[in-house]
Amino acid sequence: MVVEIIMTAVILVSSCSIGFFFAQGISRRRKELEQFTHGFSLLETEMFFANHNLPDAFGIVAEKLSSNVAAVFKDCSVELANNSDIGFAEIFKDVINTHKPHLSLLTEDIEVLLRLGQSFGVSDIEDQKQKLAVFFKEINYITEEALLQEQKWGKICRGGGLMGGILLVLLVV
């Protein structure tokens, strides 16, 4: 009897954890997109109001962000300072590719980021503001989509984990 209770508890805890793990993965994507939005908003201020160059601006913003997104900004700052004869697009692509395994972003999210990188820093303020405005529209759109996905699939994952656990308990125990 004691063994059965312990097994039931282990199965339920494990299945619920798996459900929560998947739900968190979905939620992490939305959070990272929000962090990127926040980061580029701060970057916009550093670029156009504080008039910092890109390496400095990325460095300052990196300190105000958290987690993996901060690491992306930090690496951009370092790489730009060390390799300023290479274009930002190339540097940004390399940094994103390096951090991709640690991010929960989808291919379409990465594409939006890389599209911004292609034209970043290389034109005048007016043009840069326009490019950022387009980027913010795109990233807001995918963030809303990520939120819907989170609400839908997050519940399914968490509920599915619990239900799966119960089913397994009934079958096994």
Next chain:
Amino acid sequence: MNENTNNTQASIGCKGIMAYLPSNVRKGILAMPDAYVNHIEEIRLRVNSPVTVKIKGKMFETEIFCTKDDIDAAVRLITSNSFYALENCIKQGFITLPGGHRVGFVGRAVAENGSIKGQRDIGFLNYRVARITNSCNEKILHYLFNNGTFLNTLIFSPPGGGKTSLLRSLAVMLSDGTSAFSAHNVFVVDERSEMAGFSRGEPLFYVGKHTDILDNAPKAEGIMLGIRSMAPDIIITDEIGKNEDGTAICEAINCGIGVLASAHGGSFAELQQRSALKNLIGNNSFQRFIALGDRYAPGVIKGVYNSKGELLTYGS
């Protein structure tokens, strides 16, 4: 001189601008004998053309070929990948690098209402190497003071004559004082970051221990700001040329502040033709004029003149 000056030496001379040259050009220049590299005054990059260098006033064509990619890399290097942050410089056609080196550039002008709003597709760059010319010794100060009062002075020469270097040397002597002259509070309005080579909040060139520096400010506004806020004894500024510069200088002089400035001009007569300087010279705002040599004899003082243009002494 102090520690500051020593730190500066590393960035003076051609080696100070190497980090801002595209790798292809940098390698080519560094492959040249040190005897040439150390005397380079200018490096010109033109799209799809060989790189040319100026050594001791003479142009030499190198074997380094400059492509569009090299030009793009050069622009990225001098702007730190941040074209947007230097709009004013882009419009004016030059950027001052750390260490006071200046890079002039032109490409396709973006014009609006008949004036240049900016530039795109940069294709031609001219790296001008900053140098410290020790052309100035204490003797010259005897011509710039009368009973301990500084006489407002204008230094003039054609471009490349060593005006900025002389201003810097004088700034140090006026600020630190010498055996014969006491120290002064000096205020430098360094619109183009050339005199002090201001970079990340610190001057790369030593301009005196009693010197305050206003970097990157339009001269006229900078002079007025200095009068209001720093109570200087002497204001120093480089390359005056606009009418508002003249007005601000008059204001400073009327406030009892000494002014040391520089301007482009081949001769005293040429200076009088310039609209911004005509009034200043006409109303005897400047009591001393120092004429420097041209780009083939940079830093050589040709003569010191009084307010009437009469030669007081031959130069160095």
